[in-house]
Amino acid sequence: MTESPPPQRPHPPSRTAHRSTPDKDQIAMLEPFERLSSDRIALVSTPEQADKACDALAAASAWGFDTESKPTFVQGEESDGPHIVQLATLETAWVFQLHDPGCRARVAELLALRGVTKAGFGLGDDTKRIQHKLGVQPADVLELNTVFRQRGYRKDMGVKGAVAVLFNRRFIKSKKAATSNWANARLTEAQLVYAANDAWAALRVFNALEISATQQGAAPGHNHLLSK
Numbered sequence: 001m002t003e004s005p006p007p008q009r010p011h012p013p014s015r016t017a018h019r020s021t022p023d024k025d026q027i028a029m030l031e032p033f034e035r036l037s038s039d040r041i042a043l044v045s046t047p048e049q050a051d052k053a054c055d056a057l058a059a060a061s062a063w064g065f066d067t068e069s070k071p072t073f074v075q076g077e078e079s080d081g082p083h084i085v086q087l088a089t090l091e092t093a094w095v096f097q098l099h100d101p102g103c104r105a106r107v108a109e110l111l112a113l114r115g116v117t118k119a120g121f122g123l124g125d126d127t128k129r130i131q132h133k134l135g136v137q138p139a140d141v142l143e144l145n146t147v148f149r150q151r152g153y154r155k156d157m158g159v160k161g162a163v164a165v166l167f168n169r170r171f172i173k174s175k176k177a178a179t180s181n182w183a184n185a186r187l188t189e190a191q192l193v194y195a196a197n198d199a200w201a202a203l204r205v206f207n208a209l210e211i212s213a214t215q216q217g218a219a220p221g222h223n224h225l226l227s228k
Helices: 023-026 048-056 101-112 123-133 144-150 158-167 189-215 222-227
Strands: 041-044 062-070 085-089 093-097 119-122 141-143
Touching: 023 085, 023 144, 023 158, 041 048, 041 123, 041 158, 041 189, 048 101, 062 123, 062 189, 085 123, 085 189, 101 123, 119 189, 123 141, 141 144, 144 158, 158 189
Parallel strands: 041 093, 062 119, 119 141
Antiparallel strands: 062 085, 085 093
């Protein structure tokens, strides 16, 4: 007599509940998120300035990370970006221009450095462009959208949504600055503030997630954020 197969056990429900990403209208009602002031933003365009930035960044275990590229408006036109790379600690954000070969080389060294988490949003395209332009694979990059998806958010969060969720604040981004020419030799103050705060806010989000992970019983760190 053939034995009947054992009954299939139902899969246990996921412990991570689905959560909705705040929409534009919800975010618009929040108070503004604080911004990094101009005196805490450093423009880096020469190897000497890059050396000073490297010394300061070396003391941190995590950086906010982002890039900006000159926008393309013609179909089929390929970007030769990134034109700037932003790296931030909690105290300062550095906006690296990539016109000078020596400055580019130092940025490449920073991005290839292992042991320092480089946290940001939507970094897939950024890392591809960096590989093409700087010839390095950025190391220890943490895509913060991945962390939020593991916490039950279905859609990509982005910095605006993340700041709304974690800080109950509205992150202000200038559309005019976003679509400006990042390849210009001289960047405006509005461009510097926009670029620096993108990276700085990403680090603020990373730190808040670290605190959350620690409170839930995990040791802080890149791997624990991804495993929670």
